[in-house]
Amino acid sequence: MYYWKCWRDTRSFFIVFAIIAVVVMPVAAVVCVGTGLLENFGSEAFRSTFALIISFVALALGALCASEEFAGSTIHFLFTKPRSRAYFLWTGWAVGCAELLAIALVNWAAGSLTLGHYSKNPLHSAILDSAMIQQLAGAAIYGLYIYCMTYSLTVALRNGLRGLGASMAIVFGLPFCAIAVRWRWKINLPIPTVPIASLSPLTSNIIWMVVALLFVFAAQLVVEHSEI
Amino acid sequence: MNDVAIRTEHLTKSYGSIHAVRGIALDVPRGAIYGFLGRNGAGKTTTIKMLLGLTPPTAGSAQVLGMNVATERIGILQRTAFVSEKKSLYPLLTPSELVRFSRGFYPTWSDSAVEKYSRLLEIPMQQRFAKLSNGNQTKVWLLLALAQGADLLILDEPTTALDPISVDQLMHVLAAIALDRGCTIFFSSHQLEEVERIAEYAGFMDRGQLLLQSRLDDIKSEFRLITAAGNSLPAQTSTQVLSVGFEGNFYRYVVTSDAEGFAAGLSRGGATVTDVAPLSLREIFLQLVQKER
Numbered sequence: 407m408y409y410w411k412c413w414r415d416t417r418s419f420f421i422v423f424a425i426i427a428v429v430v431m432p433v434a435a436v437v438c439v440g441t442g443l444l445e446n447f448g449s450e451a452f453r454s455t456f457a458l459i460i461s462f463v464a465l466a467l468g469a470l471c472a473s474e475e476f477a478g479s480t481i482h483f484l485f486t487k488p489r490s491r492a493y494f495l496w497t498g499w500a501v502g503c504a505e506l507l508a509i510a511l512v513n514w515a516a517g518s519l520t521l522g523h524y525s526k527n528p529l530h531s532a533i534l535d536s537a538m539i540q541q542l543a544g545a546a547i548y549g550l551y552i553y554c555m556t557y558s559l560t561v562a563l564r565n566g567l568r569g570l571g572a573s574m575a576i577v578f579g580l581p582f583c584a585i586a587v588r589w590r591w592k593i594n595l596p597i598p599t600v601p602i603a604s605l606s607p608l609t610s611n612i613i614w615m616v617v618a619l620l621f622v623f624a625a626q627l628v629v630e631h632s633e634i
Numbered sequence: 635m636n637d638v639a640i641r642t643e644h645l646t647k648s649y650g651s652i653h654a655v656r657g658i659a660l661d662v663p664r665g666a667i668y669g670f671l672g673r674n675g676a677g678k679t680t681t682i683k684m685l686l687g688l689t690p691p692t693a694g695s696a697q698v699l700g701m702n703v704a705t706e707r708i709g710i711l712q713r714t715a716f717v718s719e720k721k722s723l724y725p726l727l728t729p730s731e732l733v734r735f736s737r738g739f740y741p742t743w744s745d746s747a748v749e750k751y752s753r754l755l756e757i758p759m760q761q762r763f764a765k766l767s768n769g770n771q772t773k774v775w776l777l778l779a780l781a782q783g784a785d786l787l788i789l790d791e792p793t794t795a796l797d798p799i800s801v802d803q804l805m806h807v808l809a810a811i812a813l814d815r816g817c818t819i820f821f822s823s824h825q826l827e828e829v830e831r832i833a834e835y836a837g838f839m840d841r842g843q844l845l846l847q848s849r850l851d852d853i854k855s856e857f858r859l860i861t862a863a864g865n866s867l868p869a870q871t872s873t874q875v876l877s878v879g880f881e882g883n884f885y886r887y888v889v890t891s892d893a894e895g896f897a898a899g900l901s902r903g904g905a906t907v908t909d910v911a912p913l914s915l916r917e918i919f920l921q922l923v924q925k926e927r
Binding site for chain 1: 683688714726739740
């Protein structure tokens with residue numbers, strides 16, 4: 407029931423971006439046939455497209471999944487249903503997260519097949535080598551981080567636009583802050599997509615996933631203690 | 635089985651220096667229709683929010699259907715239907731989709747009730763909520779509450795934006811479900827005529843205080859307007875005399891108890907008592923509120 411409602415709210419967006427995720431690489435490949443760009447820069451282009459699509463979808467889904475549910479006007483209706491507030495929060499989050507994952511998988515599959523087809527290699531080595539997988543996993547976890555943060559901020563601020571704005575400010579502002587801190591105090595602030603200190607990329611990614619989930623737990627605390 | 639549907643003890647809600655609800659003690663019998671009356675900002679909605687666990691009280695406690703609001707919120711919500719003061723819902727969903735959404739939350743949900751009330755209230759079930767008129771939006775809230783099969787209906791200003799015919803239908807429906815199913819109906823309103831039509835019990839709120847609560851018949855039999863003419867009649871209010879007015883040559887006393895005794899006293903003092911009349915709920919409410927000011 408509530409899963410259906412969350413799907414109902416986001417399905418149009420999901421379908422549009424799933425289509426974009428499917429067609430972007432094949433279209434780019436068709437346009438570039440014969441130029442040599444595909445062979446030389448195909449993997450790079452794929453990685454960039456993947457990161458861009460995931461980041462954008464994460465921002466948009468984070469705001470979309472929570473904006474209507476936790477807005478002032480309908481919250482009376484939702485929170486007088488016989489379920490805990492945490493149930494609504496995590497169900498909405500799970501639906502958005504599944505959609506984000508589906509778009510990531512679709513984009514990865516389409517990109518992989520496209521590059522495999524045009525390089526005459528069904529299992530395109532540039533897509534499946536460990537460094538590339540690591541980069542794609544890093545981009546996916548960064549997407550999860552953005553999604554969780556945007557979702558949590560939208561829940562806490564009870565407004566889609568404010569949540570999106572605050573999240574974008576952090577996403578785009580944090581790297582500049584990190585640079586400023588490093589320049590002024592010689593301290594390396596941990597930022598997503600960059601391994602933390604001397605930790606391995608895997609450990610760093612796990613830490614960033616935990617941080618992403620902590621945002622949602624924080625939003626749960628806010629929702630459970632807020633006055634409606 | 636507990637024979638009280640709602641009971642609060644010293645229920646208080648403050649927002650900083652603003653005291654929205656000041657230590658009220660509600661008693662709503664099971665199976666009763668209870669009209670919760672008060673002006674805008676009297677504290678009705680805040681009280682309702684506390685009863686549903688939407689907002690925690692600053693002090694005091696509340697029990698709904700024998701369950702503690704602070705610890706058994708989910709249990710209460712399973713058996714309680716609610717119509718909010720704000721009648722907004724998901725704008726892109728149709729009433730049919732809202733029914734589909736709500737159905738799964740309640741084991742006691744009745745599709746036949748949806749069929750019956752959607753037809754009775756003439757709700758366009760396939761039109762998006764945002765496209766519905768204000769009156770129809772209110773009706774959708776009512777439909778969802780009525781189909782829930784709840785033991786308790788808490789309705790916050792349920793007749794907002796409804797036309798007189800729909801109000802009439804709603805009053806009939808509420809009276810019928812209270813009678814047939816023994817459902818308790820607790821509804822807030824400042825439309826006193828509506829309350830007077832169907833409520834058995836009434837509570838008057840003003841400035842966060844519960845001024846009076848009792849059976850409606852008892853309230854109406856308690857208050858009397860005594861009109862008298864004469865010289866040197868008493869012009870002060872007391873515990874018995876709620877207000878004293880003067881019109882032409884007549885004194886008008888609103889008394890809260892033993893009206894006959896008071897009238898007899900006036901007669902003994904040489905006054906001519908011309909009328910001892912009951913007051914409407916509206917007049918009683920106005921008198922009580924004015925006294926508190």
